[in-house]
Amino acid sequence: MKTFPTSAVWCFGILFISVSLITTVLLSTLVYCSLGQGGASLSVSPDRSQFFEYESVSLSCEVQGNSAGWRVVRNTERGILSECKTTWGELKGSSCIVSLIPSDSGVYWCESGSGKHSNAVNITVPAGAVILESPALPVTEGDSVTLRCRYQGTLSNHTAVFYKDGSLIRTETTGEMTIPAVSKSDEGLYKCTNSSSEGESPESWMTVTARGSTPSSSPPKALPSPLSPPLSVCLWVGGCSLHLSDHSTGPVLQEEQRCSC
Structure with missing residues (x-):
């Protein structure tokens, strides 16, 4: 039995969990954790988390002080981490405009060149009506x-x-x-x-x-996955001790003071 303490740093990591439920399900989830706000917040217009296909959303970074170097980034359901105007979105002034399709569903946040981060927001573009x-x-x-x-x-x-x-x-x-x-x-x-x-x-x-x-930049709730069976997993990711708990409402990432594996 080994116990890992929580480390007060930003971190990124890829979590791969193999769970047997009739068949083995492989979940690849990008997680990040924080213990403080990076001096920026992500603005969403219109302020909602669900959109129909081809609707547009405007995302911008509201920064205290110098906004140079801040950009909108995302991690999609496919586990692809990228920033606006790489393969998605269009920059108009300080805003990132996205004409949404289902593959744009994911977690969005602001990130600086020095590694600071804002709050994170889930955006969902369902295939349903x-x-x-x-x-x-x-x-x-x-x-x-x-x-x-x-x-x-x-x-x-x-x-x-x-x-x-x-x-x-x-x-x-x-x-x-x-x-x-x-x-x-x-x-x-x-x-x-x-x-x-x-x-x-x-x-x-x-x-x-x-x-x-002031809203905190706590770890975002992961996107619910229909393939995810109920599970409770302890993990150590890039300096942070996290506990991943998947309930019927979908997986939730929570920062724990101590996590024993």
Whole structure:
């Protein structure tokens, strides 16, 4: 039994996990960890985490001080790490404009030439006909938040059913639901389904922060994988001790004070 301490550094690593569940599943997940904010934040416009194919999103790095050298980078579901205007995206001023297709689904963040990083945001472009419009960036306690269930680019013409953490919370004939004043208890995984046969949206995480607080650059939640069986794995990656726990809602990366393997 060996115990690894947490190291207060930024780190990147590739995690390969072989799990036997009838057949062996190979998961290749890029993970990174941080113990501090890099002085920058990723701005997303429009502020939502799910998009239909060919919709556009604008990503920009809001930097305290000199913004030179900061760039938007991503890690896709295919495990490909790259920056804007390499094989994807178009730079317009300080913004990266992306006309989205399903292969653009992934984790996006800002990175400086000196190795500093911003917060990370999941963006999902499903192949299905239903998406959930929910904030990609953290929302503040007390603010009003509206979640919309969209079908092929429009609000659903049928009753939408909303779920939080896998449990039904509301049914709305308008296709949208409003939380007048969000609280920490509203934080969680949301999805919606259409009352007709269009299907359901992917799940998206909504983060709620206390008023006046600064969102931390904590490790991003990995993208849910339909091939991922429930697992709990201890790992040591590039100087950080992490614990990867895969629940029914998808894998979640958590930084642990100690992790024994």
